[in-house]
Amino acid sequence: MDGKATLSRTSPRILACLAGIALVAGAGTGHAEDDVVLAPTAAATVGTVAAAGPVFVPSAEAEFEEAFDAFDAPVEPDLPTHAVDIATIEPAVDTGAPLGSGVASYYADRFNGQRTASGETFSNRELTAAHRTLPFGSRVRVTNPRNGNSVVVRINDRGPFSGGRTIDLSRAAAEQVGIVRAGHGSVELALLD
Template sequence: MDGRISSPRKRRFVVPFSVIALLAASAAGQAQDRVELAASAATEVPANATAANPAFVPDEGIALEEAFAPYDTPIEPALPDHAVDITTIEPAAPATTSLGMGVASYYGRRFHGRRTANGERFDMNAMTAAHRTLPFGTRVRVTNPRNGRSVVVRINDRGPFVGGRTIDLSRAAATQIGMISSGHARVELERLD
């Protein structure tokens, strides 16, 4: 060694001039194509143009601002005729299955905080209900035909265990359909699927 400190060699990448020239020519050719396209679109006279109204919007082809749009600006593609714009579709209402008429009662403070049949804590202020056979999580619309008011409840408990009763509503659900004062009411039941 001659006493000099050796350092790792730095690699240099050499791009041949012919490659640089080819890239420049390609970019220039694309720009020229866009200019020619815009010029031809601007000089064409449409069939529907008149002397009184020379302004027109071409039905097809490329617009002048699109011809000069930068390459990084995305141009929205036109949707085919069979395509559907899903942003304009409203979700369909849930399908309902009538469960017929029945008698509803409610339960509240005495059971508040106790475990329900599905393991939750009963909340008398939640929109829940007890039913003997419907699966847990089923949503049911309960309508009081005397006043037309309805509520959607989620089944999270089993019951009622009093003969002649079909569904036990939470206190909040019973309040919503106006049956607190009577304690029970004849109701229409619909399962929401």
């Protein structure tokens, strides 16, 4: 097979790559702005030189950086039509139905392990509370207006029945709203469900 036949079957893109390799191997300075190489054209594939003039060929470093830039570009995945983009969903804020304000206290440690009015075993480490009338299982947000701290508790007991208190919190809940040191404090209540 002679060289002209092989050259005529070689694509211009491959010839451009070969020219780039020759450039890197020492044919030029290594700086793309300094090196101008005649790019192969359709006329060059049959063994004649094109008269089109010089064409810019980027250096190997520039091609390498360009290839890596393609990997840095964020690619949006193709999502099915029923998919929901969770990044655009605003988190739901459950403001609850206001129950008004009152005084909260918290359970003493001696109540740990005792049965509550709902039949559960009481634990001062859980976020639970006692209320006189709310149904068992109700979730209530308790907010301390003095510091803005709030906690969501689940009603699992009845009470308090003395001292003008509105709600009795577990110690864990009382710590979150910041009433442990004083033993009691004014709170605002909101029913979440």
